[in-house]
Amino acid sequence: MIAFYRCWFWFYLFIFVAGCASISGQGTTDSEARRDGYLTLVPRLTYQQSDVYYSYLTAQQYLRSNKTDKAIEAYSLALKQDPQSPFLMTEMATLYLRQGNTEKALEMAQQASKATPFYELAHMLLGGLYAGLGKP
Numbered sequence: 001m002i003a004f005y006r007c008w009f010w011f012y013l014f015i016f017v018a019g020c021a022s023i024s025g026q027g028t029t030d031s032e033a034r035r036d037g038y039l040t041l042v043p044r045l046t047y048q049q050s051d052v053y054y055s056y057l058t059a060q061q062y063l064r065s066n067k068t069d070k071a072i073e074a075y076s077l078a079l080k081q082d083p084q085s086p087f088l089m090t091e092m093a094t095l096y097l098r099q100g101n102t103e104k105a106l107e108m109a110q111q112a113s114k115a116t117p118f119y120e121l122a123h124m125l126l127g128g129l130y131a132g133l134g135k136p
Helices: 002-021 030-035 047-064 068-081 086-099 102-115 120-133
Strands: none
Touching: 047 068, 047 086, 068 086, 086 102, 086 120, 102 120
């Protein structure tokens, strides 16, 4: 069972990093990289992106230590820095669900599905919550 969660952790981490790297106009161009004396395949993170990433990784460390309350605080900070991130909203909803706070989990999942209508994980979580609550 632990291997299953590890697999999902790395999957979510990959999706998050790939999402950060694919934001247009935020990376280093080849000419800027050559001017700075190095060539990189990974775009530089902006100050805001690095803060969000730091908060996300802090939350992950708290989760590994079974400190769900602290993880929710770290995710809240990341969500303040990137309020339109459906990934962070879905993660928060999952943590609220883990705590047994179904109302907040439902609210976060709804926000995530509204923020990005094509984000499948938010819709899957929302569908699971509705099914568990017996709502159509």
